[in-house]
Amino acid sequence: GEDQFRIRSYRNASRVISGMSESISRMADDQEKLKKLPGIGESMAEKIIEIAETGKLRQLEELKKEVPQSLLEVLRLDQMGPQRTKMLHDALNIQSIDDLEKAAREGEIEKLEGFGKKTSAKILKEIEKFKKEDRPDRxxxxxxxxxxxxxxxxxxxxxxxxxxxxxxxxxxxxxxxxxxxxxxxxxxxxxxxxxxxxxxxxxxxxxxxxxxxxxxxxxxxxxxxVKKRSWGAALLYFTGSKAHSIVLRQIAREKQYKLNEYGIFRGKKRLASKTEKAMYEKLGLHYIEPELREDRGEFKASRKNRLPRLITLEDIRGDLHSHTDATDGRHSLEEMVEAARKKGYEYCAISDHSRRVAMARGLDEKRLAAQVEQIDELNRDMKGFRILKSIEVDILEDGSLDLSDEILKELDLVVCSVHYHRNLSRSKQTSRILRAMENPCFNILAHPTGRIIQERRVYEIDLEKIMKEAADRGCFLEINAAPDRLDLNDEHIRMARELGLRLSISTDAHALDHLNNMRYGVDQARRGWLEKEDVINTRPWSELKKLLQRK
CATH class of the missing domain: 3.30.460.10 (Beta Polymerase, domain 2)
Structure with missing residues (x-):
């Protein structure tokens, strides 16, 4: 709603700053130097300094409160400019892309003056394209x-x-x-x-x-x-995050230091720069792993020497979710097992789909029983490795499991998941999963929110309630390591840790090379502050077996 001159001035300032070789943090130390740049006056310089020092602009944060983030996503559609978006918001209370799609399909948009059937159809086509192809520059x-x-x-x-x-x-x-x-x-x-x-x-x-x-x-x-003597400073500076870096600069300022990509200085004297460890120590902090640098409590933990000893890939003893060509996998059971053994694992769970996933030729009781016999036979000749009998069984709409308890009791573990009826209300979806957990055969909830990154949103659930119930019942949630899922996300993983819920990290492998995705699951776990003890498949089978026995 601002005038075009003011909009243009912000754009010009942005263009000038982005074209500078000197970092904004260094320029922000000298307001007079900033004001000498073309198009940067006193008011604009003050805003630039505010962003550099706090990572935010108070004026922008106030505006964000007035406009929901979901409405800003509507503006990313080719057919939707600011004026058109405002008209639909005012007339039909459009708050999101989903609202827009619903209004278009129900014929509400075409009734409005200045729109019509053709425009409504174009909007629908653009929404379909957005949901299929949207990649927000990442x-x-x-x-x-x-x-x-x-x-x-x-x-x-x-x-x-x-x-x-x-x-x-x-x-x-x-x-x-x-x-x-x-x-x-x-x-x-x-x-x-x-x-x-x-x-x-x-x-x-x-x-x-x-x-x-x-x-x-x-x-x-x-x-x-960069110069070798500035290696640690540059690495710390360019690793970020922005929020983490802002706090570091605040700490430096409190100590009368200056911190930038070249080091920590008191006046012109360089105090630290060669290593990140030296940089942190000079600021009175223990070294903080890169995955934790998001200003989510790492500074307090560092000062108290209570940073987590993060899980590593070497801690993983086996994979608890993989598929074979019996359903929608690409390789045989024997091939998947041999690939897992070559990774140095002690065990691997074969968890093909159940019959509800018809498009994947999911297993019924009879076919699963045959697979159980096959695994038992292979295990008899196996030394130093165990194939775990499992299934990825569908949670049906009413919360029951897709296969009978009789066959599920024959397995070493049962991985449960939602593949259909994703559009239930939050309360119904939550109740559905909680009812499934009441089954004593239930062990692990796979890809708990159902998301596919940049392609499919999470389904609506009360995840905290599900986590609390899982912890009480002796169930676990999965960190799905597939790079397009990474489900749970890092914040949900942190929540699980704080609730005392242990997790599994599994690849959901459908091919041999998918087993290599375990490292992405470990990365995600590290971002969620997990230690070795927080993950169930860091244990030998003798210990894991006890954990899988329901309370």
């Missing part, structure tokens, strides 16, 4: 690993040391772009080598200390060459 963490592997190989021989910083290093489930930090004897030659990569679609910039390219995939990659 890539799945698993995708990024594939996209940059050849780039890292390309760079390796030209640098002394190299680390990817940013959200990638913090192991966030999605990544916007890649920030590579490196030291090199010949920065110029290194930069020439960097921009010559075959997969490069566009070179955005090339300089002695920083270059930026866009790969054919659309992923932007920045390379920064």
């Amino acid at each position: 890539f799945l963490l698993g995708e990024v690993d594939e996209l940059i592997s050849s780039l890292l190989d390309h760079l390796e021989k030209k640098v002394d040391q190299m680390t990817i910083a940013g959200s990638y290093r913090r192991r966030k489930e999605t990544v916007g772009d890649i920030d590579i930090l490196a030291t090199a004897e010949d920065p110029g030659q290194t930069m020439e080598h960097f921009v010559s990569l075959e997969e490069t679609r566009e070179v955005l910039s090339k300089g002695e200390s920083r270059s930026s390219v866009v790969l054919n995939s659309g992923l932007q990659v920045d390379l920064r060459i």
Whole structure:
């Protein structure tokens, strides 16, 4: 609702700041220098400093309270500009894309002046496209690993040391772009080598200390060459998160220090810069792992020396959710087992779908019984490894399980999940899962919220209530390690830990290489502050077996 001149001034200021090679944190230390930049007056300089110091702009936060986030998503549709969105919000109380879709399908939009059937149809088409293809400029963490592997190989021989910083290093489930930090004897030659990569679609910039390219995939990659003496400071600075960095700067300021990507300084004297550990220590903190750097309590824990000893991939003793070609997997039971053994596991659960998932040729009682016999036979000749008899059984709409208790009791563990009737109300969906937990055969709730990142939203449930009930009943929830699921998310994992609920980390593997996704589940667990003891499949089978015996 602001005038166009003011909108243009904000855009110009943004363009000026983004084009500066000097970091905004350093510029914010000198208001007079900021005001000398084109288009930056006193008022704009004050706002820039406020953002740099707090990570927020009070004026923007106030506006966010007036406009729901779900309504801002509507603006991302090609057919919906600010005026059209406001008209529909005022006339039909449109608050989200789902509201918009419902109104279009029920013919409400076409009745409004200035819209009509054609516009309504275009909006529906755009919504379908959005839900199918929407990728808000971020890539799945698993995708990024594939996209940059050849780039890292390309760079390796030209640098002394190299680390990817940013959200990638913090192991966030999605990544916007890649920030590579490196030291090199010949920065110029290194930069020439960097921009010559075959997969490069566009070179955005090339300089002695920083270059930026866009790969054919659309992923932007920045390379920064830093001095060895500033390695730790640069790594800390560019790893983030923004919220974590703001607190670090506040702590430094309280100690009369100055903190930036070059180190910690008192006046011109450099106090620390070579390692992140030294940087934290100078600020009176114990080292904080990258996955915890989100300003969610890590500073308080660090000061009290109570940071968690985060779980590692090496702690995992087995996978509790995998599929074979008996249903929708790509490989045989024997092949999946052999792949799990090669990973050094002690056990692996074969948990094919139950009959309700007809499109996956889910197992009925008879076929499951045959698989149980097959596993028993294989286990007789197995040394140092155990195949766990399992099933991913569907939770039906009424909360009952898809297969009889008689066959489920023959299994080592039962993985339960929701695949159908995702659109139930919050109370009904919650009651459905709680009723399923009443069955003594229920062990693990798989992919608990049903989301697929950037493609399918969570179904409505009272997750805290489900977690409390699971903890009371001796059930567990899964961290599904598939890169497009990572379900539970990091905040839900933290909630489970605080409620005393232990979790499993499983790959839901449908192919041999999917077993490698365990590392993404561990990444997610680390972001949720989990330790080895918080995860059930860090235990040997003798201990895990006892945990799976219901209270």
